[in-house]
Amino acid sequence: MDADLEHLQEDAGGCPGNGFLGTKFARAAREMEALVSDLMVDQPLFWLLTASLFGFLLGKRLLRKN
Structure with a gap:
């Protein structure tokens, strides 16, 4: 399991959106x-x-008579 964690930590820098x-x-x-x-x-x-x-403003606008 430790090898898997090390692999994930190495790949963490390559994530898209990890830039500035x-x-x-x-x-x-x-x-x-x-x-x-x-x-x-x-x-x-x-x-x-x-x-x-x-x-109130939305109701006033919707119920206004044309």
């Missing part, structure tokens, strides 16, 4: 996930008000 752009994209995705999770936990009132406003 892939690393930056992965870091940005992790930061975005952390930001959204923080907002979901810390700011439920913000999301409730945002969803209410969006629903």
